[in-house]
Amino acid sequence: MDQERERSWTLRPHVSRKVPLIFGGLLGLGTMIFLVGLRMDPLRSWQAYLINFLFWGGIAQGGVVFGAMYHVVGGKWGPPIRRCAEGMVAFLPVNFVLFFPLYYALNMFYGSVREINPVRGAWFDPRFIFVRGGLGLGLMTVLSLFFVYYSLRPEVGWLQEQKLRPRHWLYEWITDGWQGQELEAQHCQRGLDVLSAGVLVVYPITYTFMAFDLIMSLDPFWYSSLFGGYFFISTFYLGLAGLALVCVLIRWQLGPSVVTSTQLSDLGRLLLGFNLTYFAMIWSQYIVIWYGNLPEETQFIILRLWEMPWAVFSWSVFILSTFVPFLIFLSQKAKREPKIVFAVSISVGLGLWLERYVLIVPSVWHSEVIPLGWIEIGVTAGFLGAAVLSYLFFLKNFPVLPFVSPIPSSADLDKQHAEESPAKVRLAR
């Protein structure tokens, strides 16, 4: 058994030295461009910053939430996929740090709102937004980290026992107070149960407020009660797309035995499902606003959907992140085909980046020229760099194939309990 574990431990994508360099470069470049941009056109650079902050943070968070969900429903179909998802946690602390600079942007964004809508002024005092946003994100990050921590601990513990790896502060920290496999299995089990629930409960709330505070309120009049729900669904969808992308890459690295076609197609089915959910969220808002025809609601929508130039963006969002994936994933075969899955996740990601763009920019940007150029690209590149680096860091240090698993989730335990129940009706295997 140990050999088997050892095999899966060694089975890690070996990333060529160049890759970190390239993305490090991107990060540096992005930072530079951002700083320059701040001098030249602060508003523009800040809005680019906000877009990417929401986008990359969204991918990471979405991934972790997937992991938590996988645990809660007691999924069995793809340990590596679960681990790939957990890996995204690596970017969350970075993202949390990246939230602080926004403090300087908020004043710029909300000055006008406070003038037009004094009633809500106090609520939009940047300091207040900053504090509540910070607390939410902080909590979210901590929960996510500990969730993954409990998932990794047994394996790292085993590694330490086997002395397969030079001592390392990270491992030391993770396996602090190690009490041996069996005990730990139980202990981590409980931890996972609690934290996964925690993640799943806190996530919607935090992201609802992110949506209300950082996007919806940029427009002083518009409001939509579903917007929060819409945003956390969209973010989760984004996370899934990111996950699919990573999985395909891993598969290409380590071969189809690690990430099987079946697992891909299951992932694909999930994507399809959330594609529909995401669309339902858009539709539920659109039809209501269309029908009600109340100016305070319609203006926001019309401006983005029917007025140039924003219409272009909105419709490409629709095509890239909703329509195309739907058509493609209708077919069973497509879902099993790595290349196609890869392409689709790219398209979804692109679409959702534009989505955040078109949600934010028209509210704060009031000049003729469309703010889409080197600043935006630069800032995006920077975030990309940061995200990839942190993910590589995770891959480097932790096994892609969770080998001290399947950790039986409490759901399974229940099922075992069910097996003992008088009737031998066998439930979920």
Next chain:
Amino acid sequence: MEIKRRDFLKILGVSGVTAAVSGCSSETSRTLIPYLIPENEVVPGQATWYATVCRECPAGCGILAKTMEGRAVKVEGNPDHPVNQGRLCARGQASLQGLYNPDRIRQPLRRGADGNLQPVSWDEAERILAGRISELKGQGDRLAFITPVMAGSLDRLIDLWLKSVGGGKRLRYEPLSYESLREANRIAFGVQEIPVYNLQNANFILSFGADFLETWLSPVEYARHFALRRAYRAGSMGRSVYVGPRISLTGANSDEWIPVQPGNESFLALGMVNAILAEGLAEGLPAPELKGLQDIVAPHTPEAVAKQVGISADKIRVLARAFVKKHPSVALADAKSSNATDICVAVNLLNYVAGNVGATVRFGAEAAMAQVSSYGSFQKHLREIEQGAISILFVAGVNPLFNLPEGKRLRERLGKIPFVVSFSSFPDETTESAQLVLPENTFFESWGDYEPWTGIRGLQQPVMEPLYDTRALGDILLLLSTRLQNNEKLPWKNFYFYLRDQWKELYRRIKPDVDFETFWTESVRRGGNFQSVATKSVQLNPEVFKKSFQPPVFAGAGDGFALIPYPTLAFYDGRMANRPWLQELPDPVSQIVWENWLEIHPSDAEKLGIKKNDLLQIQSPAGEIKLPARISKNVRPGIVAIPVGQGHSAFGRYAQGRGASPMSLLSAEPEADSGALIWYGTRVAVRQTGLKHMLASTSGNDRSHDRGIVQTISLAALQSGIEKKEHPHLLRMYAEHHHDKHRWGMVIDLNACVGCSACVVACSAENNIPIMGKEEVAYGREMSWIRIQRYDEGTDERPDHHFIPMLCQNCDNAPCEPVCPVYATYHNPEGLNAQVYNRCVGTRYCSNNCPYKVRRFNWHTAQWPEPLNLQLNPNVTVREMGVMEKCTFCVQRIRGAELAAKEENRDLRDGEIVPACSQTCPTRAIVFGDLHDPESEVAKLAKNPRGYHVLEHLNTQPAITYLKKIKAGPVEG
């Protein structure tokens, strides 16, 4: 759908004809002259209009009656009549429900042995009556005849007839009389008259309790004047202040309300005179007069008055200055307290020193009301009755047993009269104690004339055959005299010929350059003959200088509340209480229907621990009644107010047993100087009964909760010149839709709307709107398509009532339309929000989605007890149970006009189409027309800077533009 509806109407029309064929015989109908000459008389489905005179109150407005298939279906004001100029009040609109009242007396009745009234034939009835009269054997003065003020041929005929039976006592009785005013005019100016008031020229109207928007003298006329002068023109508008113990509708429409204890008005007026003279503002007064006046008002310095009346001396001075500076102004007095004459005299002096007499107060053309016989003389006759000096009493057109105080004692007294004859058309308190009832025609069925002001002679022609076996009073008397062989004295075949003769004399007097027939025909067609009368100038009557001014005195315990009974907009003195439309018409200020109440100030209510709807016992030396409480700041502390008109014991199903009449609480003692009945002379004790009695109000909430439904603008802001705010350009969710030919729209000027509610009744009459009764209305199920919403925007100290007529806004983006699953409501090409009754399945979603809540649902099958159904407008569907209904700008009238235009192949003229509400509005607040036609009045008004849409933020794009009410604030001077 339109097609279908018209087919349906044809059928209705036919059935109408068959109904009308029932007896179109006599000469009268041949001698009728329609207002608009049609080719031939009765055409199925085509209206014929007849001019006549409204006799529901002494104002004597001219009306046009619309008859279809021989039955009157709608009345409108007669545009040629100088008093109302084409407009009518709520009572006038409801007059048809007198004609078609299901409780009308349908044939002569006599009191049988068992004490009940039994039908008799006219012949029999005349025989009995003739017998009784001949028993008098020339002692004609044992016969008394009570009528209202008639001011016309019939009045003279009655006198003649009385003479023919050897004289007799004649009483012209009006519950709302102006005896003290008449007397005061004698004292002040030596003319025992009631002058003409030209409110439309008055820059400042100071009303001492005169409710000229509801009942005072000539409400329709004065409402028009008031609105005309209130209109904002060239940077200014007329101002008005109301002095009185409670806020009437008139008070609610004034800039200021100065609450005073009843009876103290005189001192306020004198204080003002004093101030005016002191400040030397009175110009052109001859020295002796000035001297005399100064002597009279000397004791009444503003300071002294301030103490008496309880308002600051400065305020009195400000009012005084304003009253003179805003020349011409006018002060009106409707005094009802024990010192009523004093008050009127004081007010006369005020007008005199301000130079209003001859300007806004004109003697010369006197009001018919001046002919009223005083309540004092009435009392005298009652005493005679007690001594048995009267053996026959004729009562026609009045109901003293309801209106006079001490009803019980009165009934006993009448009981002493061997033979009481009532000519009433309805069973009422008086017919209850009559031996013989000879039902009179309603004025719609009889000839007559009425001269409300000298020179203004309205000619009243019957617009249809009598519904029942009833007769005109004139005819009855003439037939009677035939029986009594008095023909040589009264040689006329019937009243119609007498009337013609009377007009022959008039013809001789005014000598128009046409022959009599043309003159007559023209007068009948136009509804009368109208001459202006020269103003005669008056001087102060020396007698006035000897006048001493008394404080008011009250009967009843000193700690009681001063009782204020007040006639109401809907019921006048109570004679209208049997009209279901008026019963269901919310009182504009209280929004209460079907009953009356006792109004008490919150502070007093708190003292007595009275809560809303507590049933209270109100007691005075003369009697006691029970009424539910309405707690309101509309009355000043220390007084209680009760509307008059309800509390009938016998007046048909709609009036009987509703509320109570405060008149029975008053003391019978007439006022010393004028002999008038003292209305405000009683203190009452108010006690809890521990019971509750729910009043039915149509108002869901009195406040508008910052919804901006009634919007106002300050006079200052208007003077500083505002621009109509252009809305920020809105991005449209869907393309604008176009109205190819017309876009019907409406403008409602909230500054002109006084809340008189005439439009509401007019709408009910035009659109066959059923009445629901108290319980249903209490639950919010009234059916009115247009309603006068009253919002109290005032402070805790002082209410501030705003009125807004709310009807279907016929929105461009009507939220009600798209939600209907069956297209029962849709937007028609002329911009109407059409409602197809036959298509409606009754999901009621449209009403839920209507922000203005102007859609009405037929909860039950509507009831029109015979013969009310004869009034139904054949051009409008009667809606079935379970369907939604609403205002469509009187689409039947629009179609009618369009058809007419088509036949004459011409375009529609602006103002050709007039919905019922707009047609009757006495203040012309409602204007309807085509918004597409830039020349139309409505299109021009819609551009007014005061214009706004209700609930604009919902983007419903209503067809109705409201013009903001102008808040002028307190008068300055």
Next chain:
Amino acid sequence: MAQLTYHQVDSDILRAMQAPGWRYYTLLSIDLIVVAWGIFAWRYTVQHGLGVWGLTHPVMWAMDITNFVFWVGIAHSGTLISAILYLFRVRWRASIYRTAEAVTVFALFTAGLFPIIHLGRPWVFHWLLPYSQFGGLWVNFRSPLVWDVFAVMTYMIISVLFFFTGLVPDMAVVRNRTSGWRQKIYAFMAQGWQGTDRQWRHYKAAYVFLAALATPLVISVHSVVSWDFAQSVVAGWHSTIFAPYFVAGAIHSGLAMVITLLIPLRRIYRLDAYITQQHLENLAKLIILTGLIVGYAYAVETYIAWYSNNVPEWQRFTYQVTGEYAIPFWIMILFNSLVPLLFFVKRIRTSTPWLFAIAILINIGMWMERFVIIVTGLAHEYDPYSWGVFIPTWVDISITLGAFAWFFLWFLLFIKFLPVISIVEVKEELPPPTRSQNGEE
């Protein structure tokens, strides 16, 4: 312990279909009386007009539409369990989905009545159906009420198909075990099923696709129902969150109803072997989820009411919380979003009495939710002059009770005439008989 055999499964499940005892008949007759009373109340309405209800201007919808929304909602959990869980290959659905689906079908039978009952002129209800009327006038496809017609009709048809498709193999079982006229009926329902490989193949395929269609359908249906309100401009109705919020609420109430029915069912017919504590616990877990979503919706609604800065919206909210309908409102908050949180405690979600009690409370809470949303929205609309209050009359209440009785009537009949648990799917969960097993025996 011995494995369940195929044979035993048949006999256990068919036991429920044996001739009923006096308890059953008493229950049935009481139920019938209530149904009859409800029908009388409706007849009375038709005769005297909707005025006999508590409806008024401005509250033109109240208990009628509340019942409609409530019952459509009840239907949803059935489809969730039978279709959605099927797609997610959740095995434990096997032994409860038949009942759940029956609930769906019967709830729809009940809900379907109200669009007709609530009409002012029910005798022309057919004008709501899409056919050419009055020379080419159809229905107004822009009206949410017409969407309702389509959504509910479709949902009803698909559910019935799904229900009977699932029944076919079981009907074959029953057919083979009965005789006489009963057999004829079941034979008809079995459509001549023989369980050949070909039949099974197409059957399974069809079943998957029906499930795949039912899933988006079920979501769309309650979205459409929610849009009856959300599409209006009524403050408190016009809200974008309504669609997901109603769907979650629907499933919330539906699950509660399923629990309410399953608990007595397994007790009376001794089906604990098939409907285990585990099933109920899983349902309870789902309820936690839906409860949380519903709670989230309440919170967001409140936040937006404040945030929107919209006077009528906020005043309506304060009215809802403090006005005439405050009690129903707080019941709704308590029963729908707080009480279900108790299920986080394992001891509670595994105790039958607790489950039953809380399920009942949720049923009440969800009915109240619909009532509160509908009535408070209308009672205090834009024009304060036209504010009003709805007070239910005996007719309102009778019709509501009648509807409940009507639903239970169907369910009672179902118990006796159809297998309450899918025989075939339970067998599928068992290991097929093989020689090896026999070896052991």
Next chain:
Amino acid sequence: MAKNKVADSLTGLVGTFFHLDSLLQAIEQLRQAGYRDLQSFSPVPHHNIDATLEKPPSPVRYFTLAGCLLGAATGLTLTIATSLHYPLITGGKPIVSIPPFLVIVFELTILFGGLLTLGGMLFNSRLPKVNIGPAYNPRFSEDQFGLWVRCEQKDHETVTTLLKSAGAEEIIPAGQGREL
């Protein structure tokens, strides 16, 4: 029994099994022996049966697809055509207001899809059937498996032995037994 009239040299044999594995074994043996026209009876579906019989996937999916497309088309034409045929403006919304219509389209898509799915299933599995053929044994619905083999008279022995060897409890001839 119309089909029985067709006197045919071909007949069939039905073997009854108590165990799934025996059934599968029988299928394999027969297929090796070249008897490809087999027909199994079972109380529950089992993927192994299909696997061993090597049956193609069910074509029902195409019915579903067709139904959905048909439904969508119907929905679009119904809504748009009727609105244009009797154009009434409501609430200022366009005569052809797509968003609301899409709701109808969606519902009809599902409805038709569902109907055709069911139709497809009935059609493909030759249901409904009026009467059950002799090959069928009521216990097939309970706990036994059956296998019908199409073979000529002369092959009866061979087939019988094959079935026996696989563990068939009883073997009866069932003429044109194919799920008649």
